Amino acid sequence: MEPRTDRIVIDGVSDGPRTLSSVVDRPDAVFRWIARSGGTIVVTVMTLVGLFLLIRGFEAIQFAGPAFVIEQAWDPNSGKFGIAAVFLGTVFIALTAIFFALPLSFGTALYISEYAPQRLKPFLITTVDLMAAIPSIVYGLWGFFFLSPLILPLSQWLATYIGPWFPPFAVAGFDPNDPLATPTIFSASTxxxxxxxxxxxxxxxxxxxxEVFQQAPLGEREGALALGATKWGMITSVVIPYGRGGIIGGTMLGLGRSLGETIAVFLIISPVFVIxxxxxxKGGNSISALIALRYNEASAFEISALMAAGLALFIVTLIINFGASTIVARSRSGSVGD
Amino acid sequence: MTDVIERPNAHGSDDERDAVDGEPAARSPRTWTRTDTPTPASAPELRRSTATIRSIDVIRLIGSALAAVALTSWLFFYALPLEGELGFVLVSYGFFLLFFGILTAFDENRPTVRDRLASVVMHSLAFLLLLALFSVVVYTTLRGLEPLGIPTFFPNFYLEDMSNAGPLDGLDRGGVAHAIVGTLIMITIALILTVPLGILTAVFLTEYPGRFSRFVRTVVEAMTALPSIVAGLFVYAIIVQFGLTRSGFAAACAITVMMLPIVVRSADVVLRLVPSSLKEAARALGASTWRTVWTVTIPTARSGLTTAVILGTARGIGETSPVLLTAGATTFFNFNPFSGPMTSLPLTTFTFIKSPELNFIARGFGTAVVLMALVVILFVIARAIGGRGPGQLSARQQRARTQASRIDDYRFRARELGITPPQAVSPFERLKRLIPMPARRRVTPHD
Structure with missing residues (x-):
């Protein structure tokens, strides 16, 4: 090939970048219009949902005033309602979920990316992805019929031995020395x-x-191993620092999902309207379970109150999701190119 | 870079064929038939396996596991007033880690001990999660077997609705066919609304970057955070506001509101992965934007787009809460999505298991298994289609492309030499060529 120079000089005049003008022909103009209108329709529908939620919800928030954030009871028809109990209930459930999900998913991700035999890897990846697609009602069934009875002894043990020192595990009305105490007090819990x-x-x-762990650069991995690091040393010095964005982002995305989860929570928990x-x-609540519980035969004002609760949930999920996607996107930048 | 300059006919196979056909070998510099699958220079380096298993590690593992179980059994059965299966497992796991650490520390330095312990913990965390996930599927399936007709087969579960089955009727009456029909109708409507709109929007986002498309992308990303129950509540509020009734169409709308952002977002990601060199090549050949999109971008990303749609469908099918608010559960067939309540598989599962009757609960599990099977089928189809990235071809597609460009090559050469160009091959003719003929003939566009 001819060696190329960046700049072509003819007769002492250097040939700089020229301005290009493009003419859009008719089919192209039509296509642009169609594509743009498709985007507009989607944005209109989405904004409509948001706006509708905002307007209808705002009606109820305005009526309730600041009590909307403080009040624990939910009785919109008598004007006494607030999201304190349900919102905190949602947060408690989500935090419990993340407490268990974080180590489990971290260990599984690290196992699949670093430890699993090469031949097993595609199968494990498919299995985990498939489990993410399994409907939540199936998990709800499993939790309600299989896990609940199994977990009661553990709850009892935690309440007996850890409860006295760790207030969240304390259970009012449970006396560990009472041999006739029933474990039903631990069922249907957060x-x-x-x-x-x-x-x-x-x-x-x-x-x-x-995904993020697997993108950790090969050179640095093998460099760490070549310097004599153990596998765990390599993981802590290369894979985890590289995948930090993925860990935080994935966890936040999981948190966002667990805040909005409805059916499994609705099936398992027995709703109470106190923090x-x-x-x-026994007993807890979440915003989505509240909506599923109360939407039916609700008066117009009750629906607007439910909308307000939904709006609060939406805003929190939105903030968490945006944070998560920003963090994940930032952690991947530079690793993918054309 | 050399293979670009090299001309195709220098390849032995082409010359040989030309000699057989008695065709004068024209050397057309314009065309080049690719016969091999190229490996791009930027292909990612493969990870080498550095895994080693030493027998001493395995012996330590087995030894400490045995010791842990033995000690825990002694504690549980003789020494301390402990009981419960879960407690047994937890305590013995704790002892196991302790023993394994101590055993390793006898011979190894501290980083190695840490490495071995971390390895054991990671393995067990992964095992625990996978075990729990398997138990979700297996437990649901086992309890759902009876209504599904195993071991005694009643076809009614797949063929009938629940209108004739009373609360005390056995599993040989009633079924969930109405829910299957409802799910199919709802998801079809949702797909009719979602697929064109979603892919068009994704194309708009990638092809026309600008302030407006950035705004669209932000709104779509925000809406993926919308809890599904709120999507249902939105449609429900509209129904109430305008005095409409709950229907299959309303449920489909709620599913659409939930699915649309998911599909747009994943289609957008897939379309952005289409190499810009391909698009620029199309533009350089004089194609307009819309021809580039139609003939280059979308075909290149087809498998990824299909996967995006199918995974969105799987999410939409399994979602209970929006349907709960908008569809209204029924026990009978309803084929009209615009009037009367309609039910779906997850919603039917939900109504079944809220009943105290054991047969209803069993039917609930059966319905959940049908739903899971549907999702798994969709997922497998998505995997089969979408395993490859944009532009990567299967061996068959590669052969087809090679064949197509070979035909072009012959056409060009024929024109250059002034002989009659080969006739266009009808699909039937092409099919006939795929079937191996008894007499060995070479497949060329000339015969």
Missing amino acids: FIAGIVVALMVAPITSSIMR QPQILE
């Missing part, structure tokens, strides 16, 4: 709902983490 939601979000979280920080005790 703890059980949290575990089920944890299993539901763990696949997606682990999938994101694994219930004792996660082992």
